[in-house]
Amino acid sequence: MATTPGHLVELATKILEQAKELEAYHASNSIPLPSFDETATEAINFPTAMEMTRARISDACEQLNALVQGPRLMAQSRVQAHVTYLDVIHRFKIAPKVPLGSSISYPELSEQTGVSEAALRRVLRFAISNHVFAEKQPGFVSHSAASRLFLDPAMNDWFGSFVQEIAPAQLAEGRALEKYPEADESSQTGYMIANNATEPSFYLHMAKEPARVKQFSGAMSGFAKGRGHSLDHLTDSYPWAELGSGTVVDLGGSTGGAAFAIAEKFPDLHLIVQDLPDTVAGVKEKSGVNVKFMGHSFFDEQPVHGAEVYMSRWCFHNWSDKYCIRILNALVPALRAGSRVLIMDAVLPAIGSGAVLPVEERRLRNFDINMLTLSNSMERELEDWKNLFAAVDSRFRWKGVVQPEGSNLALLEAVWDP
Numbered sequence: 001m002a003t004t005p006g007h008l009v010e011l012a013t014k015i016l017e018q019a020k021e022l023e024a025y026h027a028s029n030s031i032p033l034p035s036f037d038e039t040a041t042e043a044i045n046f047p048t049a050m051e052m053t054r055a056r057i058s059d060a061c062e063q064l065n066a067l068v069q070g071p072r073l074m075a076q077s078r079v080q081a082h083v084t085y086l087d088v089i090h091r092f093k094i095a096p097k098v099p100l101g102s103s104i105s106y107p108e109l110s111e112q113t114g115v116s117e118a119a120l121r122r123v124l125r126f127a128i129s130n131h132v133f134a135e136k137q138p139g140f141v142s143h144s145a146a147s148r149l150f151l152d153p154a155m156n157d158w159f160g161s162f163v164q165e166i167a168p169a170q171l172a173e174g175r176a177l178e179k180y181p182e183a184d185e186s187s188q189t190g191y192m193i194a195n196n197a198t199e200p201s202f203y204l205h206m207a208k209e210p211a212r213v214k215q216f217s218g219a220m221s222g223f224a225k226g227r228g229h230s231l232d233h234l235t236d237s238y239p240w241a242e243l244g245s246g247t248v249v250d251l252g253g254s255t256g257g258a259a260f261a262i263a264e265k266f267p268d269l270h271l272i273v274q275d276l277p278d279t280v281a282g283v284k285e286k287s288g289v290n291v292k293f294m295g296h297s298f299f300d301e302q303p304v305h306g307a308e309v310y311m312s313r314w315c316f317h318n319w320s321d322k323y324c325i326r327i328l329n330a331l332v333p334a335l336r337a338g339s340r341v342l343i344m345d346a347v348l349p350a351i352g353s354g355a356v357l358p359v360e361e362r363r364l365r366n367f368d369i370n371m372l373t374l375s376n377s378m379e380r381e382l383e384d385w386k387n388l389f390a391a392v393d394s395r396f397r398w399k400g401v402v403q404p405e406g407s408n409l410a411l412l413e414a415v416w417d418p
């Protein structure tokens with residue numbers, strides 16, 4: 001980023017221009033302007049161009065703020081005690097205790113939570129300084145737009161998972177790297193150290209406490225519901241029609257969400273969903289839809305030979321390279337000339353490429369850190385994806401990558417070319 005004279009004014013001007021554009025869009029579509037107020041509705045599903053405008057404003061504001069703050073204040077403000085108030089609000093179920101459209105006093109909240117009034121006031125006033133809750137009348141807590149998010153079950157699960165699973169894992173990651181510098185086994189992570197766990201993976205450890213699994217699954221499914229994870233990106237951004245009545249095997253296809261979406265739009269295709277036996281055991285096949293289920297671990301040799309496409313959506317990022325190479329190796333005996341391997345997963349921007357705004361890059365790299373701390377798995381840059389195929393077999397010919405507009409996941413493809 002150039003920091004020539006006038007740079008601050010340049011950023012501020014960008015913010016002004018884009019903010020005018022955003023306000024005009026709100027006005028012409030009768031959408032209320034953003035606000036911290038509890039009655040504020042979150043404007044979602046903007047057209048892509050307007051989403052870009054919002055992202056550019058956010059990005060320029062962050063840059064301007066960080067420059068004006070200077071390194072010391074900027075670094076300190078990013079490690080403030082957010083986890084404390086998020087945990088207290090979640091743990092003591094404070095959001096449902098605060099009436100919508102009204103307020104509650106600190107003594108009443110103290111009585112309902114059993115936490116001292118003084119401690120509650122300190123924690124909530126810090127939250128309020130971050131726009132989580134409001135105190136319009138001194139001594140009385142009311143909702144803000146952000147505190148209301150705790151009333152949405154999926155968001156509440158997300159906050160719960162963050163404070164219970166992610167934050168402790170992040171804090172223990174340095175110790176994990178001291179002990180296990182290779183960082184490629186799911187049993188050797190920050191999560192495992194933070195939880196004193198000995199199971200093969202964080203998920204198997206968490207599985208001992210169903211409430212934690214439920215919370216984590218709730219957080220994940222809320223996350224996957226957004227437009228960025230829509231299955232339309234998969235069905236509409238790949239030439240499925242060209243495959244005619246070919247066979248498509250979906251590795252780690254779970255309960256068939258992706259396969260059903262493809263089969264409904266391309267009914268001639270034959271889809272086979274493979275996942276761990278327990279996952280597919282209870283799944284019902286639908287009549288009139290060409291989707292079959294098969295219990296199969298993707299680490300074992302692929303039993304379906306000669307399919308047109310072997311796809312895998314949102315699975316490879318759960319594994320370190322060592323394991324992804326094993327998954328691809330297990331496919332090799334089943335491939336025929338022209339078989340395609342299609343992976344749908346995130347692609348991190350190469351450093352310095354400017355492919356996405358810095359604020360978006362930070363969001364993506366934050367996911368990557370979560371993958372590291374939970375399971376020593378990873379999000380990958382394009383070169384990392386290419387290197388994976390190259391490491392398995394030179395007969396994989398890299399075909400390319402498509403990043404559908406508005407999608408968090410890209411389509412990456414290699415062809416078997418013996």
Ligand SMILES: C[S@@+](CC[C@H](N)C(=O)[O-])C[C@H]1O[C@@H](n2cnc3c(N)ncnc32)[C@H](O)[C@@H]1O
Pocket residue numbers: 251252253254255257258274275276279296297298299312313314315318
């Ligand atoms: C993040 S989910 C992705 C599910 C689905 N492909 C989607 O797009 O929503 C990862 C999937 O990998 C499956 N999985 C984990 N280990 C596996 C293995 N060894 N063999 C096959 N599937 C596995 C899980 O059961 C889960 O369904």
